[in-house]
Amino acid sequence: MGMGAATAELFAKAKAKVVIADINKELGQKQADLINENGGDAIFVYCDVSNEQDVEQMVKKTVEKYGRLDVAINNAARTPDDKPIAELDEKEFDSLIAIDLKGVALCMKHEIRQMLAQGEGGSIINISSVSGIRPQPANPAYVAAKHGVIGLTKCGALDYSKYNIRINAIAPGAVDTPMLRGALEHFNIDPEPYAKQLSMLGRFAQSEEIAHASLWLASDASSYVTGATIPVDGGYTAM
Numbered sequence: 001m002g003m004g005a006a007t008a009e010l011f012a013k014a015k016a017k018v019v020i021a022d023i024n025k026e027l028g029q030k031q032a033d034l035i036n037e038n039g040g041d042a043i044f045v046y047c048d049v050s051n052e053q054d055v056e057q058m059v060k061k062t063v064e065k066y067g068r069l070d071v072a073i074n075n076a077a078r079t080p081d082d083k084p085i086a087e088l089d090e091k092e093f094d095s096l097i098a099i100d101l102k103g104v105a106l107c108m109k110h111e112i113r114q115m116l117a118q119g120e121g122g123s124i125i126n127i128s129s130v131s132g133i134r135p136q137p138a139n140p141a142y143v144a145a146k147h148g149v150i151g152l153t154k155c156g157a158l159d160y161s162k163y164n165i166r167i168n169a170i171a172p173g174a175v176d177t178p179m180l181r182g183a184l185e186h187f188n189i190d191p192e193p194y195a196k197q198l199s200m201l202g203r204f205a206q207s208e209e210i211a212h213a214s215l216w217l218a219s220d221a222s223s224y225v226t227g228a229t230i231p232v233d234g235g236y237t238a239m
């Protein structure tokens, strides 16, 4: 859904061979079909990023189908938590950390192994959030996970840039996706004034605007960029 779908479409238009990996089989397959109907080249692979076996299979199936892995975008995340830390629910905390933080680490592990085996470098893009830079109210698990994703990005860049595997993070601001719409509804927030509060541009981002940053980080145009976190946030973190 959301940013992942828009990113898959943009990469397919740029002639990338695309593997869509998600827990939602129906939507994932539909997205791959749509890309193929429009002249692109995509497959869907079921993968729960919190399960290492699934992640290993995701990379294996990618290589089986397309022969190699050059770019990986670690984007999957679940609905953020919604209570301040004194009301933390241990189960919710574990579930969010397993998907939003451990999931990124597991994906990086198997993506990097494949890129090392190929010996020609690669580009890994982790989707963090402005919540990985600044706290938001009542999201302790999400804020911690997204700060952690930036830590994983820097650590991975330090260890693997010598193999020309560049690892960067994107910190999107508020992006108009099912995740954002769900949160607005849950907290009963009026979208228009909220968008102005969260962006110098006075609006939510469209998913494509984040996907373009991923495309640049995937391409040789960003060949000297590694270990970076790039806010694509309409100026929010500068406010």
Ligand SMILES: NC(=O)c1ccc[n+]([C@@H]2O[C@H](COP(=O)([O-])OP(=O)(O)OC[C@H]3O[C@@H](n4cnc5c(N)ncnc54)[C@H](O)[C@@H]3O)[C@@H](O)[C@H]2O)c1
Pocket (backbone or CB within 6 Å): 001, 002, 003, 004, 021, 022, 023, 024, 047, 048, 049, 050, 075, 076, 077, 078, 099, 103, 127, 128, 129, 130, 171, 172, 173, 174, 175, 176, 177, 178, 179, 180
């Ligand atoms: N929407 C925003 O405003 C916003 C802002 C900053 C950062 N982000 C981040 O951007 C990324 C994409 O967000 P979005 O708004 O497009 O979300 P979304 O909810 O619209 O889509 C998330 C996708 O992840 C998949 N997913 C969930 N759990 C999974 C799991 N365990 N394994 C594999 N796939 C799983 C879902 O099925 C869905 O397709 C996330 O990392 C999110 O935290 C979103």
